[in-house]
Amino acid sequence: MRTNLLRSRIAIILCFALLVLALGRIQLVERRELVLHPANRYRMAAENRVKRGEIFDRKGMPLALWTEEGQRYYPLSYAGSHPIGYVSGTLGASGAEAWFASELLGREGTQGFKNFWQRLAGGQEAGYNIQLTIDGNLQQLGYSLLGGQKGAIVAIQPATGEILALVSSPGFDPNHLEQNWNHYTNNPEEPLFNRALLGTYPPGSTFKLVVGAAALKQDPELLERQFECPGYIQLEGRQLACYQAHGQLSFVDGIAVSCNVVFAQLGLEIGEEQLRRQAGAFGFDQGLLAGIPVKHSSLGDEPLTVNGLAESAIGQGKVLATPLQMALVTAAIANDGLLAEPYLLRSRSVSGATFSAPAPVLSSTRVLTRSTAQVLKEAMVGVVNYGTGRQARINGIQVGGKTGSAENPHGQAHAWFVAFAPAEAPEIAVAVVVENAGSGGGNGGPIVRELISYYLSSLE
Amino acid sequence: MGMQDSRRQEALLLVPVAVLLLAGSSLYYALAPLPENRFLFVGAVLLACLYYVLHFLLVLQAKGADQLLLPITAMLTSLGLIFLYHLDPNLAVKQWFWTVLGLVAMAFIILAVRDYHWLAEFKYTFILLGLAFLVLTVLIGDETGGARSWLSLGQFRFQPAEVVKLLVIIFMAAYLSEYKESIIGYGDSKNPFRLDLQGFGPLLVVGGLLIVLLVVQKDLGAALIFFGLILSMVYVASGRVWLVVLGLWAFGAASLLAYYLFPHVQTRVAIWYNPWPLADGPGYQIVQTFFSLAQGGILGMGVGMSNPRFIPAAATDFIFAVAGGELGFLGASLILFLYAVIGWRGLGAAASAPDDFGLLLAGGLAMLFSLQTLVIIGGILKLLPLTGVTLPLMSYGGSSLVINYLMLGLLIRLTALFASPEGTAVHED
Numbered sequence: 001m002r003t004n005l006l007r008s009r010i011a012i013i014l015c016f017a018l019l020v021l022a023l024g025r026i027q028l029v030e031r032r033e034l035v036l037h038p039a040n041r042y043r044m045a046a047e048n049r050v051k052r053g054e055i056f057d058r059k060g061m062p063l064a065l066w067t068e069e070g071q072r073y074y075p076l077s078y079a080g081s082h083p084i085g086y087v088s089g090t091l092g093a094s095g096a097e098a099w100f101a102s103e104l105l106g107r108e109g110t111q112g113f114k115n116f117w118q119r120l121a122g123g124q125e126a127g128y129n130i131q132l133t134i135d136g137n138l139q140q141l142g143y144s145l146l147g148g149q150k151g152a153i154v155a156i157q158p159a160t161g162e163i164l165a166l167v168s169s170p171g172f173d174p175n176h177l178e179q180n181w182n183h184y185t186n187n188p189e190e191p192l193f194n195r196a197l198l199g200t201y202p203p204g205s206t207f208k209l210v211v212g213a214a215a216l217k218q219d220p221e222l223l224e225r226q227f228e229c230p231g232y233i234q235l236e237g238r239q240l241a242c243y244q245a246h247g248q249l250s251f252v253d254g255i256a257v258s259c260n261v262v263f264a265q266l267g268l269e270i271g272e273e274q275l276r277r278q279a280g281a282f283g284f285d286q287g288l289l290a291g292i293p294v295k296h297s298s299l300g301d302e303p304l305t306v307n308g309l310a311e312s313a314i315g316q317g318k319v320l321a322t323p324l325q326m327a328l329v330t331a332a333i334a335n336d337g338l339l340a341e342p343y344l345l346r347s348r349s350v351s352g353a354t355f356s357a358p359a360p361v362l363s364s365t366r367v368l369t370r371s372t373a374q375v376l377k378e379a380m381v382g383v384v385n386y387g388t389g390r391q392a393r394i395n396g397i398q399v400g401g402k403t404g405s406a407e408n409p410h411g412q413a414h415a416w417f418v419a420f421a422p423a424e425a426p427e428i429a430v431a432v433v434v435e436n437a438g439s440g441g442g443n444g445g446p447i448v449r450e451l452i453s454y455y456l457s458s459l460e
Numbered sequence: 461m462g463m464q465d466s467r468r469q470e471a472l473l474l475v476p477v478a479v480l481l482l483a484g485s486s487l488y489y490a491l492a493p494l495p496e497n498r499f500l501f502v503g504a505v506l507l508a509c510l511y512y513v514l515h516f517l518l519v520l521q522a523k524g525a526d527q528l529l530l531p532i533t534a535m536l537t538s539l540g541l542i543f544l545y546h547l548d549p550n551l552a553v554k555q556w557f558w559t560v561l562g563l564v565a566m567a568f569i570i571l572a573v574r575d576y577h578w579l580a581e582f583k584y585t586f587i588l589l590g591l592a593f594l595v596l597t598v599l600i601g602d603e604t605g606g607a608r609s610w611l612s613l614g615q616f617r618f619q620p621a622e623v624v625k626l627l628v629i630i631f632m633a634a635y636l637s638e639y640k641e642s643i644i645g646y647g648d649s650k651n652p653f654r655l656d657l658q659g660f661g662p663l664l665v666v667g668g669l670l671i672v673l674l675v676v677q678k679d680l681g682a683a684l685i686f687f688g689l690i691l692s693m694v695y696v697a698s699g700r701v702w703l704v705v706l707g708l709w710a711f712g713a714a715s716l717l718a719y720y721l722f723p724h725v726q727t728r729v730a731i732w733y734n735p736w737p738l739a740d741g742p743g744y745q746i747v748q749t750f751f752s753l754a755q756g757g758i759l760g761m762g763v764g765m766s767n768p769r770f771i772p773a774a775a776t777d778f779i780f781a782v783a784g785g786e787l788g789f790l791g792a793s794l795i796l797f798l799y800a801v802i803g804w805r806g807l808g809a810a811a812s813a814p815d816d817f818g819l820l821l822a823g824g825l826a827m828l829f830s831l832q833t834l835v836i837i838g839g840i841l842k843l844l845p846l847t848g849v850t851l852p853l854m855s856y857g858g859s860s861l862v863i864n865y866l867m868l869g870l871l872i873r874l875t876a877l878f879a880s881p882e883g884t885a886v887h888e889d
Contacts (some may be wrong), residue, residue, distance in 0.1 A: 019838065023792055041751065
C-alpha cells in the first residue's frame with residue numbers, strides 16, 4: 001500500500017505542476033491578448049479613469065473631440081469612420097481610437113509617468129491629444145466622391161509616407177454607433193469593414209507597374225524593343241485576350257494602352273522569382289503599417305504555373321492587393337523609386353491643438369532605381385495624356401496614372417485608378433478602387449481628378 | 461521524523477501568518493481609517509494568538525505531529541480572509557467566526573482522538589449517516605445557485621456533502637483495510653483481473669449511491685471529487701491500475717450519458733470547450749476569471765486593487781481568480797505550492813502509518829484535500845469543466861471551513877500518532 005500511496009502522491013504533485021503551467025499560460029503567455037480584449041471590464045475601468053485625448057487632422061481640424069456633455073463627437077461622421085474609428089464602453093474601439101490608445105490614454109512618454117503619480121494620488125489622469133497625417137477635407141471629399149458605392153481610397157504624400165486620406169465606403173456613423181450596431185453587423189455591404197487596409201482585390205492592370213518595374217530592372221534595352229499584339233497571346237492550352245489588337249507597340253505604349261499581351265509576355269520573361277521579389281520590395285507579404293492591422297497583399301502561396309504567371313502579370317489570377325498597397329506602389333514610383341514608410345500618427349501634444357513639428361520620415365527604402373522610376377513615371381503621364389486614363393486629366397497640372405479593370409467572380413470588374421501629381425514634383429499619390437463599377441478609367445478617373453485638383457489647390 | 465519538543469519550526473512559520481494578518485488589517489484600516497474599523501486589529505491579533513494557542517496545544521499534546529500543516533492552514537485561511545474583506549467586509553467577519561469555530565473543532569479533535577482505531581468499528585454507522593444526510597438533502601434541501609445541496613435547521617444552513625466527505629473517508633479506509641485480502645487477492649490468484657464481488661459489492665453500492673445522490677442534487681463538483689477519492693483510495697489499497705482504468709472508463713460513459721440527458725451538463729461542456737462565444741451568457745464567469753488573472757500578470761494588481769464585482773461568486777468558488785489577479789502569477793503559484801505541500805506532507809505522513817487503516821485514513825484525508833483543490837482550480841483555469849466547489853480554507857463558507865479544519869485536525873493528530881514511539885511500527889504493504 002505504501003508504494004501505491006507514494007505513487008499517487010507523485011501523480012498529485014504532477015497535477016499541481018500542471019495547474020502552475022495553466023496559470024502561467026493565462027497570466028504570462030496570453031496576458032496581452034486578454035488585457036486588450038474588448039470585453040475586458042478591467043480595461044474599460046482603467047480607460048474610464050483617464051480623460052482620453054482628442055484627435056486632430058494635419059491642419060488642426062478636430063476629428064474626435066469631447067462635447068460639453070461629455071460625449072465623444074466625430075465631426076466627419078461617416079466619412080472619417082474608418083481611420084478615426086470609435087470608442088465605446090460596450091463595443092470596444094476601432095481605428096485611430098484603438099491603434100493609438102496608448103497615446104490617447106497617456107500610457108507612455110512623460111504623460112505615462114505623470115499619470116502613474118496621478119493614479120497614486122487619486123488625481124485626474126489625462127491622455128495626449130494626437131494629430132493624424134489625415135487631411136480631414138480630403139477625407140470627406142473622397143468619401144463623397146465614392147457616393148456610397150463599395151470601395152476605398154488611399155492618398156499618400158510620396159516623399160514622407162504621410163497618409164492623407166484613408167477612405168472606406170460605405171462607412172458608419174460613429175456618433176450613433178450603439179443604436180445602429182445590429183444594423184451595421186448584419187448589413188451585407190459591411191460598413192464596419194475597413195476596405196482600404198483589409199480589403200484585398202485583384203489589382204488588375206495597375207499591377208503592370210510592378211511587372212514593368214521588374215522588367216526594366218532585368219532588361220536595360222527594354223525601351224528599344226518593339227512588341228507585337230495580335231489581340232491575344234497563346235499560353236499553355238489557352239489564349240489570353242487583350243482589349244484589342246494593338247499591333248506594333250513599345251513598352252511605354254504598352255503601359256499607356258494597358259496591353260495585356262505585352263505584360264503577359266514580360267511576366268513570362270522575367271519569371272516568378274523576379275516578379276515576387278519586386279512585389280515584395282513594394283511591400284507585398286508585409287504588414288505595411290506598424291501596429292495597425294493591414295491585410296497582406298500577395299501573389300498566392302502556391303508556385304505559379306505558366307498560365308498563372310501570365311495571369312498574374314496582368315494583375316489577375318492569384319494576385320490580391322489592398323488599396324494601401326497599390327497607393328504605396330504609386331508613391332514609390334512618384335518618389336523616384338524611394339518608398340517612404342507610411343504612417344498615420346503625425347504628432348502628439350499634452351493639451352490643445354498646437355502640435356510640434358511632424359515626426360521625421362520613419363525610413364525610406366529604395367525599391368527602384370531612379371532611372372526605372374523615371375521611365376515608369378513618364379509612361380504613367382502617357383496613360384493620362386493619351387492612354388486609358390484620360391479622364392483624370394487636369395488643366396495646368398501634369399498627372400501620371402494607371403487604370404485597372406479587375407475581373408472578379410462577384411460581377412462587373414472592380415474599377416482601379418492609381419495616380420500621382422504634379423508629375424514633376426509629386427505632392428500626392430492616390431489609389432482608388434470601386435467595387436464592381438466597371439472600367440477603371442471611366443469610374444476611377446473622375447474621382448482621382450477631383451481629389452488631386454482639390455488637394456493641390458489646398459496647398460497653395 | 462524526529463521528535464522536536466519545542467516545535468520551533470512551527471512557531472517560526474506562524475510568524476509570517478501573524479505578519480500577514482497585521483499587514484492586511486493595517487492596509488484595510490489605512491484605506492478607511494474610521495474608529496469603527498479598529499476592530500480589524502483586534503480580529504487580526506486575536507486570530508494570530510489563537511493559532512499560537514493551537515501551536516502550544518500541539519507542543520503539549522501532539523509532540524511528533526507534522527510542523528508544516530498548521531502554519532500552511534493558517535496562512536491560506538488568512539489570505540482567504542484578506543481577499544474576503546475586500547470582496548465584502550461582512551463575509552470576512554462571518555468567516556472570521558467560522559475560523560474560530562474551526563480552530564475549536566481542530567483543538568477538540570487533537571485532544572479527543574487519542575487512538576484512531578475505534579473509528580473503524582463504526583464504519584457502517586458513518587456511511588449510513590452520510591447516505592442519510594444526502595437523501596435528506598435530496599428530499600428537503602434548499603436550492604442555491606442551481607444545486608440542491610443545502611440543509612436548513614431554522615436559521616442555520618449547511619452543506620451536508622462537506623460532512624459526508626469525512627464519513628466516506630473513514631468508511632472507505634476501514635472497509636478497504638478490513639477486506640483488503642478479497643480486494644487485493646494477489647496471493648491466491650494468478651489472474652490479475654479477478655474481482656471478488658463479495659468484497660467489492662458493498663463498495664460499488666455505496667460509491668454508486670453517493671454519486672447518484674450528488675448528481676440528483678446537481679452537485680456535479682462534489683460528485684467528481686467523491687469519484688476521484690473513491691478511485692484513488694481503491695487504487696492505494698489494491699494497487700491495481702486496471703481498476704482505475706475501468707473506473708475512468710465507467711466515468712467517461714456516465715459523463716457521456718449525463719451530457720445527453722442534462723442540458724446544464726451540455727452548457728458546462730460547451731463553456732469548457734470554448735467560453736468566448738458564450739462570454740455574455742453562461743461563459744461570463746470563466747471569461748471574467750481569465751481577465752482578472754491576466755490583469756494580475758506576474759506581480760499582480762496588489763491586494764485590494766482588483767474589482768471583485770466583475771466576477772460573480774468571487775467569494776466562494778472563484779476566490780482563486782481574485783487571488784491570482786491581486787497577487788499575480790508569483791503569488792498564485794505560491795498559493796498552489798502551499799496546497800501541494802499539504803498534499804505532499806499528508807500523503808508522506810500516511811506512508812509512515814503503522815497499519816493499513818491509519819494509512820488509508822490519513823491518505824484519504826490528504827487526497828481529498830488535494831483533489832478538491834485540483835478540481836476547483838483546474839475548473840477556473842479551464843483544464844476541467846467548471847464545477848461549483850469551494851477552494852478549501854480560502855473560499856467563504858462555514859460548513860466547508862469548519863469541516864476542513866476538522867479534517868486537517870484529524871490529519872495532524874494522525875501524524876502525531878504515527879510518529880509516536882508507542883505506535884507499533886509494523887508496516888504492511
